[in-house]
Amino acid sequence: MADLPQLSRFFLTDGGLETDLLFNHDIDLPHFSSSTLFDTPEKFAALAAYYLPYLKTAREHRAGFILESPTWRGSCDWAIPLDMSVDELETRNRDAIKLMKSLRERDDNDAIVVSGQIGPRGDGYDPGSAMSVEEARDYHAWQVASSPKKAST
Template sequence: MRYATLPQLDRPFLTDAGLETDLLFNHGIDLPYFASITLLQSEAGRAALNAYLTGFLDLAARMRCGLILESATWRASPDWAAPLGLSVDALDALNGEAIAGLIALREQYRDAVPEIVVSGCIGPRGDGYDPGQIMAPEEAEAYHRHQGAVLAAAGADMLSAITMTNVPEAIGITRVAQKLGIPVAISFTVETDGRLPTGDTLADAVRAVDAATGAGPAYYMINCAHPAHFSDALEPGAAWTSRIRGVRANASRCSHAELDVMTELDKGDMAELAALHADLRRRVPGITILGGCCGTDLSHVTAIAEACLPGQTAAR
């Protein structure tokens, strides 16, 4: 099912949490190159992924809100085929299977969670923390067109560009979605100073992508940073801030450089994280999409949901 308009723009929706860190650190599941797409190569991997997602479906049912099901394709664009020991065709097949699995879960939960959006996740071409060699928008468009087309053809309702470190790559992915005729959300990551790894402010990044694409993204998000890193960067009432509709925060206050070398998971202060989300939503009520990123799991998203969506919990 394709949405003419995305329901998460009008009412509260949840997402999942830090899939890769949860499975790797909490469940001991190896993910080569942090690529959760590899879960789909085995029955045990598929079962682990479904068990993980079922927790968030049950939470959305209890909270009586919608859920965005994000595909396990963040690290599944063509450059990652060879490191994962796959052909591009084999990786394409896994991308398609990732969307098919989410569509099957949506059917399974249709009565319990009537509003479920299936999102095709696109990650950065390179590292999620370091922009590295920045592509021109045209190169980014040419590179990401392949995966975007596969995810759209498989039946995704939208695309989500997660952990975007730089403006040109975000522009390129937006142009891919525009040409495919599918909505796209652009989610930037920021450092502890609230700026993108390139040094751009969130305000400048949002304005630049909108200017280059005719306000192409359906909305923007922030992910892979703690609320303490970006809350002060948001300007309540500003036009650019109104374009940011979702947050998928890290559990930890650590910087990306610190997180990159950790051998144990920093789960942070869950109560503080939930309180910071509630405060952020009071200041910026247009934020309707809540979930988690690195270091978070179902318990973190549950705490955030209960803090931010009071009065929505169904009777247990």
């Protein structure tokens, strides 16, 4: 599989995971974090099911699909507010990528890209202070390093 398959076609992506699960499925998301969806089998099933209609739409319209991982609040500063250890958060980040890869493997669309989402350090809507490019690179290096890189992993 190429790193970015069939870029000559249209690609779709999902439309608001946390908003949908919170407001349409009444699933509690502390700190609006999808990292908390790995707590119970029911939440995990809701997470996996969330992507299926989007994948179906892409398939029906012969479009590619970008599977954005549920790792928006997966950076180490979020571990304490989410009542997790950094190791637990790292495991959830890896599990999120594994879920995205399993959804891709179960679909017959040949143009599905897994995107490891790196969220902001603070609140995406009110970041507080902005980091320099170097600070952002250093800070987010942990989350990038903790995510599997290759399609085969």
